[in-house]
Amino acid sequence: MEIKGKNYIGYSLSSQGERTFQSYVPAKDTFLPENFHKATAEEVEQTMLLANKAFGEYAKTPAAKRADFLIAITEEIMAVGDILLERANLETGLPVARLQGERARTINQLTQFAELLREGSWVDASIDTALPDRSPVPKPDIRKMLVPIGPVIVFGSSNFPFAYSVAGVDTGPALAAGNPVIVKAHAAHPGVSDLTAQAIVKAAQRTGMPDGVFSMLYDDGFEVGSALVKHPASKAVGFTGSMKGGMALFKMAQEREEPIAVFAEMGSVNPIVVLPKYLEHNALELGKTLAGSVSLGAGQFCTNPGLVFVTKTQGLIAFIDSYKTEILKTTSATMLTAGICKNYYKLRDHAFEQQDVNVLAVSEQMSDGENQAQASIATVSGESFIANPKLHEEIFGPFSLLVICENTQEMLEAISSLKGQLTCSLMAEESEVEAYAGIVNKLAKISGRFILNGVPTGVEVCPSMHHGGPFPATADARFTSVGRDSILRFVRPQSFQGWPDALLPDELKNGNPLGIFRLVNNQFSNDAI
Numbered sequence: 001m002e003i004k005g006k007n008y009i010g011y012s013l014s015s016q017g018e019r020t021f022q023s024y025v026p027a028k029d030t031f032l033p034e035n036f037h038k039a040t041a042e043e044v045e046q047t048m049l050l051a052n053k054a055f056g057e058y059a060k061t062p063a064a065k066r067a068d069f070l071i072a073i074t075e076e077i078m079a080v081g082d083i084l085l086e087r088a089n090l091e092t093g094l095p096v097a098r099l100q101g102e103r104a105r106t107i108n109q110l111t112q113f114a115e116l117l118r119e120g121s122w123v124d125a126s127i128d129t130a131l132p133d134r135s136p137v138p139k140p141d142i143r144k145m146l147v148p149i150g151p152v153i154v155f156g157s158s159n160f161p162f163a164y165s166v167a168g169v170d171t172g173p174a175l176a177a178g179n180p181v182i183v184k185a186h187a188a189h190p191g192v193s194d195l196t197a198q199a200i201v202k203a204a205q206r207t208g209m210p211d212g213v214f215s216m217l218y219d220d221g222f223e224v225g226s227a228l229v230k231h232p233a234s235k236a237v238g239f240t241g242s243m244k245g246g247m248a249l250f251k252m253a254q255e256r257e258e259p260i261a262v263f264a265e266m267g268s269v270n271p272i273v274v275l276p277k278y279l280e281h282n283a284l285e286l287g288k289t290l291a292g293s294v295s296l297g298a299g300q301f302c303t304n305p306g307l308v309f310v311t312k313t314q315g316l317i318a319f320i321d322s323y324k325t326e327i328l329k330t331t332s333a334t335m336l337t338a339g340i341c342k343n344y345y346k347l348r349d350h351a352f353e354q355q356d357v358n359v360l361a362v363s364e365q366m367s368d369g370e371n372q373a374q375a376s377i378a379t380v381s382g383e384s385f386i387a388n389p390k391l392h393e394e395i396f397g398p399f400s401l402l403v404i405c406e407n408t409q410e411m412l413e414a415i416s417s418l419k420g421q422l423t424c425s426l427m428a429e430e431s432e433v434e435a436y437a438g439i440v441n442k443l444a445k446i447s448g449r450f451i452l453n454g455v456p457t458g459v460e461v462c463p464s465m466h467h468g469g470p471f472p473a474t475a476d477a478r479f480t481s482v483g484r485d486s487i488l489r490f491v492r493p494q495s496f497q498g499w500p501d502a503l504l505p506d507e508l509k510n511g512n513p514l515g516i517f518r519l520v521n522n523q524f525s526n527d528a529i
Contacts, residue, residue, distance in 0.1 A: 001080055003087075003194045005036045007043055008201060010050045010212040016040050021220040023191050026093040026341070027334045027369040036190045039217035044227045047215045051151040051180040052233040054212030059148045059178045062506075063514075065207065066176060067114040072203035073167060074107045077196065084195050088161045091189040093334030093371065098297065099162070106162040109169060109461050109482075113176040116484050120516035122146070124493075125507045127520045129529065140498055143508040146491040148178030150235030153228045155249075156186035156193060157240035158336045159300045164481075165189070166196040166216060169467075170238030170263070173487035179235070180213050182228060187220035188337050229253055229262075236490055237262040240302070240481065243394075243472055250475055263489045264475040265468070267394045268422035269306035270456040271415060273443060275428040275436055276313040276408070278453075283315035286427065287322025290400070291330060293455035295363070295375040298333035299398030300340070303423055303456040306394055309382075309403045309411050316404070320360070323377065323402070327361040332372040335397065341371040344397035348376055351401065354391060356384035360402065373397050382410040386417050412439050415446075420470025420477065423449045423456035446470055448477060 005020075006013040020035035039047075058066075077084070088099045116122050123145045131139035152174040156165035163169060166183050174181050185193035197216040204213050217224050229237055229252045237253060239246055239262060246264030253262045274286065293305050310316060335341035352359055363375040375398035382405030385391050391401060405411040424447035426433070426440060433440055433452075444450050448469030459467055459482055467482035468474045474481075479489050496504060506513050510529040517526045 001083060001195055001198060003034050003191050004198070005034045005194065007037060007039045007218055008197045008214070008216040009043060009047045010054070010215055011201060011205060014043050014046070016043055021187060021190075023091050024188070024337060025090050026337055026371040029338065029370040032090065032191065034191065036194070036218045038219045038221075039224045041227060043217065044224060044231065047182055047217060048151065048228070048231045048233040050212035051182055051215060054180045054210040055148070055150050057210040058180055058213050061178065061209070063117040063120055066178065067117040069203060069207045069209055070110045070114040070117070070172065070176060072207050073200050074110050076199035076203045077103070077107065077167060080195050080199055084192065087191045087195060088189060091191055092161055092336050093369070094161075094297065102160060102162045105461055106167055109163070110167065110172050112461065112484060113172050113487065116487070117176055120507070120514045121518075122484065122487065123507050123516070125516060125518040127508060127518055127529065129521060142495055142497045143499070143504065144493055144495045145505065145507050146488075147494045149490055149492050150179060151233050152179045152181050152490055153234050153237045154181055154183045155225060155237070155239045155241065156183060156189075158186055158188040158340065159302075161189040161192045162196070164240045166193050167200060169481045169486060174236075174238065174490045175213070177487050177490040179490050181215075183214075183216040184225045184228060185216050185218050187218075190218060225249070226252060230256060232256070232258065234260060236260055237264075238481070238489070239264040241266070243267055246475060261489070262475055263479055263481065265302060265422070265481055266472055266474065267396070268302060268469060268473045269392065269394050269418070270303050270421055270423045270425070271307040271309060271418060271443070272305050272425040272427065272455070273309045273411065273415060273439060275426070275432040275439070276311055277429045277432055278427045279310055279313060279319055280315035281429070282427070283319035284322045287319050287324075288326050289455060290323055291326030291375070293457045294377065294400045295327070295330045295333070295398045296457050298335050298373045299375070300336060300396065301457050303459060304398070305400055305425070305456055307401055307403060309405060309414060311405045311407055311411055320402070324361040327375050327377050328364050330363040330375040330398075331365040332363055332367050332374050333398070334367070334369055335371045335373045338371055340396065341373060344373055344395065344399070347395040348397065348399050351391065351395060351399070352378060354380070354388055356380050357391070357401075375399075377402060379404055382406060382414045386414050389417070392418060408436060408439065412442065415439065415442055418446055420473045421447050422467065422469040422473045423447055423451060425451040425454060425456055427453055448473065448480075
């Protein structure tokens, strides 16, 4: 399959502008030959008009046909073959084995949404039949379900070229819900984006989806993304990236004549709190476990454990020695871009320079290649951590700060200074969970996913996964970007009052032709009325 380097406006390729950019190879500090055409203002307008037109047809497409479309996407992605993995390896520096797993995760996500559509009950259908004889006022027939909202803008993220990109955690649920999707391709992996876009377009054509159900535009700056968010046809935004980028999009969306929702995941330090008895009994193993989690994927996960809280208790010295030894043995890894690598070292060194911060270990094993990140850990006292908000912020990369508190009271004060997180982890004996209720309750309050005796890296794609969290981890803690409930970001409730049965959506008809579960007069049932 050949990389086109042009913008995908529905089923058409477009390269109206003269401005181009190239793919960067972080491990070699070189560029690949293909040119990618930055979208023009005219191409943005054409894309949005086409998507808005497609919405009228696609929103009415039966769920079973949308499911066929999603499955076709998975088949076309797999049909691209190893060229997709090889290109992703070049553009991101991520190992092929990791990319194979991520591609499988992406296929799994799309497959789960196809299954959700085929079962159908996700629309949350509710029916309250009429009571014409009710006194003093007759009760009308009212029925409600979730419906799509319109064109959704998706921003690919740098650290997941498959799972959080063109066919990832925003595109899948948005398409499943019945919305056209416009992807602003991430400039860090434009070739991967191009190949994936071709797969989606083929799947759409193969299954008879309307032209404009999917589009993808290129830009290595901010103009195209801004124009897409500001366009009046846009109805929601999905974003994974920095706090600065997420808040900029949020501000744009709120300043529109019609404000729209921005579902932004903006980072997290994912604190790990280790209680005394657990530390005493698991010191050596904990050091190994944390070192593996901190260094995994060059620390380029939104769930990287950036903070670890312990107290001065039995096992602390053994844990520190184990943690230090394992980090020293860690091999450096290629970061996604030169800019990300440069920023990692800038922020890490700035942390090292803070008062009372002591460098504990920096990995000594260096891999070949450019843009190598060394896993690094440091220590600081609980008192100094509480007094210095700079130490509370995320450092994107394989870095973690060990906060050594005098006691559990100081530990509680330290974690009370933290803002919202995607995850919080508690390492504790069962008896400690009840004994330290204040710490447990605080961690629960600030986290989207609360983990007991486990590390945060690794996000299972399943219905019970909540990948979100209180601000500033995400723009809205009520929603997840992973799992079946992520579809709820891209729908709205709509009630139908007084409509004859023949004119109602199938999901709300008396005969229940789809056989879905519905709330009928306050009773769940999949029976006909």
